[in-house]
Amino acid sequence: MNIAILPGDGIGPEIIAEAVKVLHVLDLAIQTETVEVGGTAYASQGHPLPEGTLKAAKDADAVLFGAVGDWKYDSLPRALRPEQAILGLRRELGLFANLRPAILYPELADASSLKPEIVAGLDILIIRELTGDIYFGQPRGRRQSPDGAFIGADEAFDTMRYTRPEIERIARVAFEAARKRKSAGHAGKVTSVDKANVLETFQFWRDVVTDVHASYAEISLDHMYVDNAAMQLVKAPKSFDVIVTGNMFGDILSDEAAMLTGSIGMLPSASLDASGKGLYEPSHGSAPDIAGKGIANPLATILSAAMMLRYTFGRTEAADRVEGAVRKVLADGLRTADIVGKGTTLVGTKAMGDAVVAALRIK
Ligand code: NAD
Numbered sequence: 001m002n003i004a005i006l007p008g009d010g011i012g013p014e015i016i017a018e019a020v021k022v023l024h025v026l027d028l029a030i031q032t033e034t035v036e037v038g039g040t041a042y043a044s045q046g047h048p049l050p051e052g053t054l055k056a057a058k059d060a061d062a063v064l065f066g067a068v069g070d071w072k073y074d075s076l077p078r079a080l081r082p083e084q085a086i087l088g089l090r091r092e093l094g095l096f097a098n099l100r101p102a103i104l105y106p107e108l109a110d111a112s113s114l115k116p117e118i119v120a121g122l123d124i125l126i127i128r129e130l131t132g133d134i135y136f137g138q139p140r141g142r143r144q145s146p147d148g149a150f151i152g153a154d155e156a157f158d159t160m161r162y163t164r165p166e167i168e169r170i171a172r173v174a175f176e177a178a179r180k181r182k183s184a185g186h187a188g189k190v191t192s193v194d195k196a197n198v199l200e201t202f203q204f205w206r207d208v209v210t211d212v213h214a215s216y217a218e219i220s221l222d223h224m225y226v227d228n229a230a231m232q233l234v235k236a237p238k239s240f241d242v243i244v245t246g247n248m249f250g251d252i253l254s255d256e257a258a259m260l261t262g263s264i265g266m267l268p269s270a271s272l273d274a275s276g277k278g279l280y281e282p283s284h285g286s287a288p289d290i291a292g293k294g295i296a297n298p299l300a301t302i303l304s305a306a307m308m309l310r311y312t313f314g315r316t317e318a319a320d321r322v323e324g325a326v327r328k329v330l331a332d333g334l335r336t337a338d339i340v341g342k343g344t345t346l347v348g349t350k351a352m353g354d355a356v357v358a359a360l361r362i363k
Contacts, residue, residue, distance in 0.1 A: 004060035010286025012066025018298035018353025038068025038082035111262030128250025174244035265297030
Protein backbone atom coordinates (compact mmCIF):
# COMPACT_ATOMS: atom_id res chain seq x y z
CA MET A 1 0.00 0.00 0.00
CA ASN A 2 1.82 3.07 -1.25
CA ILE A 3 0.31 6.19 0.19
CA ALA A 4 1.26 9.75 -0.74
CA ILE A 5 0.86 12.02 2.26
CA LEU A 6 0.09 15.67 1.47
CA PRO A 7 -0.28 17.57 4.76
CA GLY A 8 -0.72 21.05 3.23
CA ASP A 9 -1.33 24.23 5.18
CA GLY A 10 -2.79 25.46 8.45
CA ILE A 11 -3.92 22.58 10.65
CA GLY A 12 -3.13 20.11 7.81
CA PRO A 13 0.22 18.88 9.21
CA GLU A 14 -1.21 18.53 12.75
CA ILE A 15 -4.21 16.40 11.79
CA ILE A 16 -2.30 14.35 9.21
CA ALA A 17 0.30 13.40 11.82
CA GLU A 18 -2.43 11.78 13.92
CA ALA A 19 -3.93 9.88 10.98
CA VAL A 20 -0.50 8.58 9.96
CA LYS A 21 0.08 7.44 13.55
CA VAL A 22 -3.19 5.50 13.41
CA LEU A 23 -2.34 3.88 10.06
CA HIS A 24 1.02 2.71 11.37
CA VAL A 25 -0.46 0.98 14.40
CA LEU A 26 -2.61 -1.29 12.21
CA ASP A 27 0.20 -3.66 11.22
CA LEU A 28 -0.45 -3.31 7.51
CA ALA A 29 2.30 -3.16 4.89
CA ILE A 30 2.16 0.58 4.41
CA GLN A 31 4.73 2.76 2.68
CA THR A 32 4.36 6.51 2.77
CA GLU A 33 5.92 9.43 0.95
CA THR A 34 5.27 12.91 2.32
CA VAL A 35 5.30 15.88 -0.08
CA GLU A 36 4.38 19.55 0.00
CA VAL A 37 1.15 20.98 -1.37
CA GLY A 38 -0.80 24.25 -1.25
CA GLY A 39 0.59 27.46 0.21
CA THR A 40 3.46 25.57 1.81
CA ALA A 41 4.54 24.32 -1.62
CA TYR A 42 4.05 27.75 -3.17
CA ALA A 43 6.24 29.33 -0.49
CA SER A 44 9.15 26.94 -0.99
CA GLN A 45 8.74 25.83 -4.63
CA GLY A 46 6.76 28.63 -6.28
CA HIS A 47 3.70 26.51 -7.15
CA PRO A 48 0.84 25.07 -5.06
CA LEU A 49 1.02 21.75 -6.94
CA PRO A 50 4.68 21.22 -7.90
CA GLU A 51 5.66 18.51 -10.40
CA GLY A 52 7.17 16.33 -7.67
CA THR A 53 3.97 16.43 -5.64
CA LEU A 54 1.84 15.52 -8.63
CA LYS A 55 4.19 12.67 -9.50
CA ALA A 56 4.10 11.29 -5.95
CA ALA A 57 0.28 11.46 -6.01
CA LYS A 58 0.13 9.73 -9.39
CA ASP A 59 2.60 7.01 -8.42
CA ALA A 60 0.84 6.19 -5.14
CA ASP A 61 -2.14 3.85 -4.70
CA ALA A 62 -3.91 6.47 -2.61
CA VAL A 63 -3.41 10.03 -1.40
CA LEU A 64 -4.03 11.20 2.15
CA PHE A 65 -4.56 14.95 2.02
CA GLY A 66 -4.74 17.41 4.93
CA ALA A 67 -6.03 20.80 3.80
CA VAL A 68 -4.79 23.78 1.86
CA GLY A 69 -5.30 27.53 2.02
CA ASP A 70 -4.42 30.53 4.06
CA TRP A 71 -5.70 34.07 3.95
CA LYS A 72 -2.16 35.32 3.39
CA TYR A 73 -2.32 33.92 -0.17
CA ASP A 74 -5.64 35.62 -1.04
CA SER A 75 -3.95 38.31 -3.14
CA LEU A 76 -2.13 35.81 -5.41
CA PRO A 77 -3.38 35.30 -8.99
CA ARG A 78 -6.00 32.55 -9.00
CA ALA A 79 -3.73 29.98 -10.70
CA LEU A 80 -1.19 30.17 -7.86
CA ARG A 81 -3.58 30.08 -4.92
CA PRO A 82 -3.27 27.05 -2.63
CA GLU A 83 -6.81 25.86 -3.43
CA GLN A 84 -5.79 25.33 -7.06
CA ALA A 85 -3.76 22.35 -5.88
CA ILE A 86 -6.88 20.42 -4.98
CA LEU A 87 -8.56 21.25 -8.29
CA GLY A 88 -5.38 20.24 -10.15
CA LEU A 89 -5.18 16.93 -8.28
CA ARG A 90 -8.82 16.12 -9.01
CA ARG A 91 -8.28 16.85 -12.69
CA GLU A 92 -4.90 15.12 -13.07
CA LEU A 93 -5.91 12.03 -11.13
CA GLY A 94 -9.34 11.79 -12.80
CA LEU A 95 -11.13 11.91 -9.44
CA PHE A 96 -14.73 12.17 -10.58
CA ALA A 97 -16.64 10.88 -7.54
CA ASN A 98 -16.68 12.60 -4.18
CA LEU A 99 -18.10 10.55 -1.32
CA ARG A 100 -19.04 12.35 1.85
CA PRO A 101 -20.73 10.46 4.63
CA ALA A 102 -22.73 12.61 7.06
CA ILE A 103 -22.84 10.62 10.26
CA LEU A 104 -24.03 11.87 13.61
CA TYR A 105 -22.61 9.78 16.41
CA PRO A 106 -25.22 9.45 19.18
CA GLU A 107 -22.72 10.96 21.66
CA LEU A 108 -22.62 14.16 19.59
CA ALA A 109 -26.36 14.58 19.02
CA ASP A 110 -26.29 17.83 21.00
CA ALA A 111 -23.76 19.36 18.58
CA SER A 112 -26.38 19.60 15.83
CA SER A 113 -28.51 22.70 15.47
CA LEU A 114 -31.47 20.39 14.77
CA LYS A 115 -33.49 18.59 17.43
CA PRO A 116 -31.85 15.31 18.52
CA GLU A 117 -34.92 13.26 17.48
CA ILE A 118 -34.52 14.55 13.91
CA VAL A 119 -30.79 13.88 13.56
CA ALA A 120 -29.63 11.38 16.20
CA GLY A 121 -28.28 8.30 14.42
CA LEU A 122 -28.09 10.05 11.05
CA ASP A 123 -25.97 8.04 8.61
CA ILE A 124 -26.26 9.13 5.00
CA LEU A 125 -23.83 9.28 2.08
CA ILE A 126 -23.65 12.16 -0.36
CA ILE A 127 -22.03 11.43 -3.71
CA ARG A 128 -21.05 14.48 -5.72
CA GLU A 129 -19.85 14.41 -9.31
CA LEU A 130 -16.55 16.23 -9.25
CA THR A 131 -15.14 16.89 -12.70
CA GLY A 132 -18.05 18.14 -14.80
CA ASP A 133 -20.97 20.56 -14.57
CA ILE A 134 -20.80 24.32 -14.57
CA TYR A 135 -17.49 24.39 -12.64
CA PHE A 136 -15.74 22.93 -15.68
CA GLY A 137 -17.79 24.69 -18.36
CA GLN A 138 -16.52 27.47 -20.51
CA PRO A 139 -16.37 30.79 -18.65
CA ARG A 140 -17.33 33.56 -21.07
CA GLY A 141 -17.96 37.25 -21.26
CA ARG A 142 -14.75 38.08 -19.47
CA ARG A 143 -12.50 41.05 -19.94
CA GLN A 144 -10.06 40.65 -17.13
CA SER A 145 -6.95 42.43 -16.00
CA PRO A 146 -3.91 40.22 -15.22
CA ASP A 147 -4.87 40.04 -11.55
CA GLY A 148 -8.28 38.60 -12.48
CA ALA A 149 -10.44 41.67 -11.83
CA PHE A 150 -13.28 42.44 -14.23
CA ILE A 151 -12.83 45.65 -16.20
CA GLY A 152 -15.89 47.27 -17.70
CA ALA A 153 -17.67 43.94 -18.24
CA ASP A 154 -21.41 43.98 -18.92
CA GLU A 155 -21.98 40.32 -18.30
CA ALA A 156 -20.34 37.02 -17.44
CA PHE A 157 -21.59 33.51 -17.92
CA ASP A 158 -20.52 29.91 -17.46
CA THR A 159 -21.84 26.91 -19.34
CA MET A 160 -23.36 23.85 -17.66
CA ARG A 161 -22.63 20.57 -19.40
CA TYR A 162 -22.71 16.82 -18.71
CA THR A 163 -22.00 13.93 -21.05
CA ARG A 164 -23.72 10.54 -20.89
CA PRO A 165 -20.55 8.64 -19.78
CA GLU A 166 -19.96 11.19 -17.01
CA ILE A 167 -23.46 10.68 -15.62
CA GLU A 168 -23.38 6.91 -16.10
CA ARG A 169 -20.18 6.44 -14.11
CA ILE A 170 -21.26 8.59 -11.16
CA ALA A 171 -24.66 6.86 -11.11
CA ARG A 172 -22.91 3.49 -10.97
CA VAL A 173 -20.79 4.66 -8.02
CA ALA A 174 -24.02 5.62 -6.23
CA PHE A 175 -25.83 2.35 -6.92
CA GLU A 176 -22.75 0.30 -5.96
CA ALA A 177 -22.40 2.26 -2.71
CA ALA A 178 -26.11 1.78 -1.95
CA ARG A 179 -25.67 -1.95 -2.56
CA LYS A 180 -22.72 -2.12 -0.12
CA ARG A 181 -24.63 -0.10 2.45
CA LYS A 182 -27.70 -2.29 2.03
CA SER A 183 -25.68 -5.34 2.98
CA ALA A 184 -24.70 -3.41 6.15
CA GLY A 185 -28.36 -2.76 7.04
CA HIS A 186 -29.15 0.52 5.26
CA ALA A 187 -32.24 1.13 3.14
CA GLY A 188 -30.72 0.47 -0.29
CA LYS A 189 -32.07 3.69 -1.75
CA VAL A 190 -30.54 6.26 -4.09
CA THR A 191 -31.99 9.76 -4.33
CA SER A 192 -30.81 11.53 -7.46
CA VAL A 193 -30.95 15.29 -7.02
CA ASP A 194 -31.39 17.55 -10.05
CA LYS A 195 -33.18 20.58 -11.41
CA ALA A 196 -34.85 18.82 -14.31
CA ASN A 197 -37.82 21.18 -14.25
CA VAL A 198 -35.64 24.12 -15.34
CA LEU A 199 -32.34 22.87 -16.78
CA GLU A 200 -31.93 20.70 -19.88
CA THR A 201 -28.65 19.38 -18.49
CA PHE A 202 -30.49 17.96 -15.50
CA GLN A 203 -33.39 16.49 -17.48
CA PHE A 204 -30.66 14.59 -19.31
CA TRP A 205 -29.08 13.70 -15.95
CA ARG A 206 -32.43 12.30 -14.73
CA ASP A 207 -32.92 10.20 -17.88
CA VAL A 208 -29.39 8.73 -17.77
CA VAL A 209 -29.57 7.91 -14.03
CA THR A 210 -32.88 6.14 -14.69
CA ASP A 211 -31.24 4.11 -17.49
CA VAL A 212 -28.35 3.03 -15.23
CA HIS A 213 -30.82 2.04 -12.50
CA ALA A 214 -32.13 -0.75 -14.75
CA SER A 215 -29.06 -2.82 -13.76
CA TYR A 216 -29.69 -2.39 -10.03
CA ALA A 217 -33.13 -3.88 -9.44
CA GLU A 218 -32.60 -4.39 -5.69
CA ILE A 219 -31.85 -0.69 -5.12
CA SER A 220 -34.70 1.82 -5.17
CA LEU A 221 -34.31 5.14 -6.97
CA ASP A 222 -36.14 8.39 -6.53
CA HIS A 223 -35.58 11.78 -8.09
CA MET A 224 -35.80 15.04 -6.21
CA TYR A 225 -35.39 18.68 -7.22
CA VAL A 226 -32.45 20.35 -5.52
CA ASP A 227 -34.55 22.99 -3.74
CA ASN A 228 -36.71 20.28 -2.21
CA ALA A 229 -33.62 18.23 -1.30
CA ALA A 230 -32.17 21.24 0.54
CA MET A 231 -35.43 21.44 2.55
CA GLN A 232 -35.73 17.71 3.20
CA LEU A 233 -32.15 17.60 4.48
CA VAL A 234 -33.14 19.79 7.39
CA LYS A 235 -36.72 18.51 7.75
CA ALA A 236 -36.19 14.75 7.57
CA PRO A 237 -32.49 14.00 6.94
CA LYS A 238 -32.83 10.39 8.02
CA SER A 239 -35.23 9.74 5.11
CA PHE A 240 -32.17 9.66 2.80
CA ASP A 241 -29.72 6.82 2.31
CA VAL A 242 -27.47 7.67 -0.67
CA ILE A 243 -27.80 11.00 -2.46
CA VAL A 244 -26.17 11.44 -5.88
CA THR A 245 -25.94 14.78 -7.61
CA GLY A 246 -23.90 17.03 -9.87
CA ASN A 247 -20.87 19.09 -9.00
CA MET A 248 -22.49 22.38 -8.00
CA PHE A 249 -25.56 21.01 -6.20
CA GLY A 250 -23.31 18.49 -4.47
CA ASP A 251 -20.95 21.21 -3.33
CA ILE A 252 -23.79 22.98 -1.55
CA LEU A 253 -25.78 19.98 -0.27
CA SER A 254 -22.72 18.21 1.13
CA ASP A 255 -21.84 21.28 3.20
CA GLU A 256 -25.44 21.51 4.38
CA ALA A 257 -25.39 17.84 5.38
CA ALA A 258 -22.04 18.35 7.12
CA MET A 259 -23.55 21.07 9.27
CA LEU A 260 -26.45 18.81 10.28
CA THR A 261 -23.93 16.90 12.27
CA GLY A 262 -22.73 20.12 13.88
CA SER A 263 -19.11 19.12 13.77
CA ILE A 264 -17.15 19.71 10.59
CA GLY A 265 -14.11 18.34 12.41
CA MET A 266 -15.70 14.87 12.31
CA LEU A 267 -16.45 14.41 8.62
CA PRO A 268 -14.24 12.48 6.22
CA SER A 269 -14.40 12.38 2.44
CA ALA A 270 -13.13 10.31 -0.45
CA SER A 271 -12.60 11.30 -4.08
CA LEU A 272 -12.30 8.30 -6.37
CA ASP A 273 -11.18 7.60 -9.92
CA ALA A 274 -12.56 4.91 -12.22
CA SER A 275 -10.25 2.22 -10.79
CA GLY A 276 -10.89 2.90 -7.11
CA LYS A 277 -7.73 4.90 -6.51
CA GLY A 278 -8.59 7.80 -4.31
CA LEU A 279 -7.73 10.99 -2.55
CA TYR A 280 -8.89 11.04 1.04
CA GLU A 281 -9.27 14.22 3.04
CA PRO A 282 -11.31 15.75 5.84
CA SER A 283 -14.32 17.79 4.65
CA HIS A 284 -13.07 20.89 6.44
CA GLY A 285 -10.44 23.40 5.36
CA SER A 286 -7.10 24.43 6.78
CA ALA A 287 -8.62 26.38 9.70
CA PRO A 288 -5.90 29.06 9.83
CA ASP A 289 -7.63 30.55 12.89
CA ILE A 290 -6.56 27.59 15.05
CA ALA A 291 -3.44 26.41 13.20
CA GLY A 292 -0.41 25.68 15.37
CA LYS A 293 -2.41 25.65 18.59
CA GLY A 294 -2.67 21.88 18.89
CA ILE A 295 -6.46 22.01 19.32
CA ALA A 296 -7.76 20.88 15.90
CA ASN A 297 -9.95 17.81 15.75
CA PRO A 298 -8.03 15.03 13.93
CA LEU A 299 -11.00 12.62 13.74
CA ALA A 300 -12.20 13.66 10.25
CA THR A 301 -8.70 12.89 8.93
CA ILE A 302 -8.47 9.62 10.85
CA LEU A 303 -11.90 8.63 9.48
CA SER A 304 -10.69 9.62 5.97
CA ALA A 305 -7.83 7.16 6.43
CA ALA A 306 -10.46 4.53 7.36
CA MET A 307 -12.33 5.32 4.12
CA MET A 308 -9.04 4.82 2.27
CA LEU A 309 -8.64 1.35 3.77
CA ARG A 310 -12.24 0.54 2.79
CA TYR A 311 -12.51 1.97 -0.72
CA THR A 312 -9.02 1.80 -2.22
CA PHE A 313 -7.51 -1.14 -0.37
CA GLY A 314 -10.64 -3.20 0.33
CA ARG A 315 -9.51 -3.68 3.94
CA THR A 316 -12.98 -3.61 5.45
CA GLU A 317 -11.90 -5.12 8.74
CA ALA A 318 -9.15 -2.55 9.32
CA ALA A 319 -11.55 0.27 8.37
CA ASP A 320 -14.14 -1.08 10.82
CA ARG A 321 -11.48 -1.21 13.55
CA VAL A 322 -10.50 2.42 13.06
CA GLU A 323 -14.13 3.56 13.03
CA GLY A 324 -14.80 1.46 16.11
CA ALA A 325 -11.82 3.06 17.90
CA VAL A 326 -13.18 6.54 17.08
CA ARG A 327 -16.58 5.54 18.50
CA LYS A 328 -14.85 4.26 21.63
CA VAL A 329 -12.96 7.49 22.35
CA LEU A 330 -16.20 9.44 21.89
CA ALA A 331 -18.03 7.04 24.18
CA ASP A 332 -15.21 7.51 26.72
CA GLY A 333 -16.07 11.22 26.69
CA LEU A 334 -12.96 12.59 24.98
CA ARG A 335 -13.61 15.74 22.94
CA THR A 336 -11.56 18.35 21.10
CA ALA A 337 -12.65 21.97 21.56
CA ASP A 338 -14.98 22.00 18.53
CA ILE A 339 -17.21 19.25 19.95
CA VAL A 340 -16.70 19.63 23.69
CA GLY A 341 -19.85 19.62 25.84
CA LYS A 342 -21.05 19.17 29.40
CA GLY A 343 -19.57 16.22 31.25
CA THR A 344 -16.91 15.51 28.61
CA THR A 345 -13.12 15.74 28.75
CA LEU A 346 -11.35 18.37 26.67
CA VAL A 347 -8.27 17.07 24.84
CA GLY A 348 -5.94 18.45 22.17
CA THR A 349 -5.12 17.10 18.71
CA LYS A 350 -2.29 14.84 19.81
CA ALA A 351 -4.09 13.42 22.85
CA MET A 352 -7.09 12.59 20.65
CA GLY A 353 -4.84 10.76 18.17
CA ASP A 354 -3.13 8.92 21.04
CA ALA A 355 -6.52 7.86 22.42
CA VAL A 356 -7.54 6.38 19.06
CA VAL A 357 -4.22 4.52 18.90
CA ALA A 358 -4.76 3.22 22.45
CA ALA A 359 -8.30 2.09 21.57
CA LEU A 360 -6.91 0.22 18.55
CA ARG A 361 -4.39 -1.58 20.73
CA ILE A 362 -7.20 -3.03 22.86
CA LYS A 363 -8.36 -6.09 20.98
P1 NAD B 1 -12.40 25.83 7.51
O1 NAD B 1 -13.10 24.53 7.32
O2 NAD B 1 -10.93 25.82 7.42
O3 NAD B 1 -12.81 26.44 8.93
C1 NAD B 1 -14.14 26.78 9.28
C2 NAD B 1 -14.27 26.79 10.81
O4 NAD B 1 -14.24 25.46 11.30
C3 NAD B 1 -13.13 27.52 11.51
O5 NAD B 1 -13.63 28.20 12.63
C4 NAD B 1 -12.20 26.43 11.95
O6 NAD B 1 -11.45 26.74 13.10
C5 NAD B 1 -13.17 25.29 12.21
N1 NAD B 1 -12.54 23.99 11.92
C6 NAD B 1 -12.28 23.46 10.70
N2 NAD B 1 -11.69 22.27 10.83
C7 NAD B 1 -11.57 22.03 12.15
C8 NAD B 1 -11.03 20.95 12.91
N3 NAD B 1 -10.49 19.87 12.35
N4 NAD B 1 -11.09 21.05 14.26
C9 NAD B 1 -11.63 22.11 14.85
N5 NAD B 1 -12.16 23.16 14.20
C10 NAD B 1 -12.13 23.11 12.85
O7 NAD B 1 -13.03 26.84 6.45
P2 NAD B 1 -12.64 28.36 6.11
O8 NAD B 1 -12.26 29.09 7.37
O9 NAD B 1 -13.74 28.85 5.26
O10 NAD B 1 -11.36 28.24 5.19
C11 NAD B 1 -10.02 28.34 5.65
C12 NAD B 1 -9.08 28.02 4.50
O11 NAD B 1 -9.27 26.66 4.11
C13 NAD B 1 -9.35 28.87 3.25
O12 NAD B 1 -8.12 29.24 2.70
C14 NAD B 1 -10.11 27.91 2.34
O13 NAD B 1 -9.94 28.22 0.98
C15 NAD B 1 -9.47 26.60 2.70
N6 NAD B 1 -10.28 25.40 2.41
C16 NAD B 1 -9.59 24.32 1.96
C17 NAD B 1 -10.26 23.14 1.73
C18 NAD B 1 -9.45 21.94 1.27
O14 NAD B 1 -8.24 21.93 1.48
N7 NAD B 1 -10.06 20.93 0.70
C19 NAD B 1 -11.64 23.05 1.95
C20 NAD B 1 -12.32 24.17 2.44
C21 NAD B 1 -11.62 25.35 2.68
